[in-house]
Amino acid sequence: METSTLRAHMALLLAMVLWGSSFIALKVAVNEMAPMIVVFLRMSIGTTAFLVVWPWLRQDFKYQAGDWKFLMGMAFFEPCLYFLFESQALIYTSAGQAGMITAMLPLMVAVTAFFFLGERNTLKQWTGFMIAVVGVVWMSVTGENSLQAPNAILGNFLEFLAMCTAVGYTLLVKHLTKRYSAFLLTALQSFCGAIFFFPLAFVSEWPEQVSLASVGTIVYLGLVVTLGAYGLYNYSLTHVKASTAAGYANLLPALSLIFSMLLLGERLETTQWVAVGVIFFGVYLSQERKPKIPKEVPPAVTG
Template identity: 60%
Template sequence: MTPTVRAHLALLLAMAIWGSSFIALKVAVGILHPMQVIFLRMLIGSVTFLLIMPLWRGGVRYQRGDWKWLLGMAAFEPCLYFVFEAMALQYTTASQAGMVTSMLPLMVAAGAWFFLREQISRYQWGGFLIAVAGVFWMSWHSEISETAPNPALGNFLEFMAMASAVGYTLLVKKLTSGYRPLFLTAMQTFVGTIFFLPLAMTQPWPESIAWSTWATLGYLGIVVTLGAYGLYNYALSQISATTTAGYTNLLPVFTLFFAMILLQETMNLQQWLAIGLVFAGVMISQRRVPALPLVAAIETPEEKPVQP
């Protein structure tokens, strides 16, 4: 199996995990304050990374000035990203929040073209637009539930989370030329733990936290933070940022699927047809992948990606 095929499989699995994370996060923020949920998620992820330190610590080739890109990466995600997303899920449903992620591929494609000089083929643009149309089709036929008191505000906050994800994706693409994907994932988790600690401490804590809530937090901290981010960062080390971001069109599909199973939400025929359109758009966007220049607008020595 070639590295490119492994990257595509890693992305597919990462999208499935991230799709389920909207459900888990929606459940958790209904019990704890959003900042407490994110802090505990980051803390659990950090402890996990400390336990597997030999897997990600070696092979780091630090270059002068990289601290600002590493810090910027973590500032975009998890810091700003999770601030916006946790707030968004207080006002909108998990399904609608997942649908807003359809804007990410187009935003990343524009950013990659501008900053990384990546070439965008007509298949990619066409596939992205078809997938976005499918997501809007799903959104148009979705129903507002009691758990979405202000979906317009919630969806706007989710859009701001996607803007943060664009900055994160472009910086990770730059950094994977010299750093292992797991190292970058560990770095963002440690910084996120420090960032969210004071925010979590400003909120009143419950007297006790149920085991079911801890299980949800454990899933977010270990499976999502370590698994999904690790897989996504690995894919970015092998294929272009634009191609990688194209897979996020599958997030609304996975989110609706898990919401149907875990939250007993239902989907009508129109939504099922829209899901098929999303898959078609992703397949078209992957039809032809242009050669990837790894040199960003901010000059970086050209190196081969380090295998995790």
């Protein structure tokens, strides 16, 4: 394997680790601060970081007339609605369970494309989707409430709504990545997110003091995850096939679960582990050899 190819694979693995860890970082932050404050600060830090590299980004920015509605729609779905649901979800459910629900995103995109784009899905795919839904419901109702998941049913439902908004985002980005880079689109998301969450953060109750750990996680989310993960992901696309890079995204649910167990001490009941297996089996059944969503589309879920 050539050195450049090896570096690309290492970059992909690190990007997935960063995205997988973002659920844990967000969980830590929302335990101490209002969710809207956390998301606003994250978006603001990300926006500041992108402003620093804007002189390089603007070279690839060639706006095409009429794209404003697609760009605004993309940003409204994610980060606006997406983080509105996910930040609330992590108040009620564990980071590991929330991460597992992200495994359903490809299935949900396929189902939505069937209704809105007329794309055909096989009986095997529909079966896989239904099995995965059963797995998510099973995982939610069989777990006992705990410190990390005081109301898992509500939290997992809110995370499911976050996935619904991620579907809208994915379908719009499918169109936009033909004209703009994923890195540039991420910069726009951060900017719109900072504006959207500012009034929500302003009316939230700000804590009198914040621990260093929470400050660190917000900086980590805004700078390392937002800028670093996408930078690594885009770097890899210059050295490996786009389908190869996208394949690494399948690691995200497992990584988020592992991190939540190692760093937050989360534990799943035996029946929940069975449900996790059911989810993965449903996702496996739903996979196509030739996916209809281009692999250049950046992952919608970043925690």
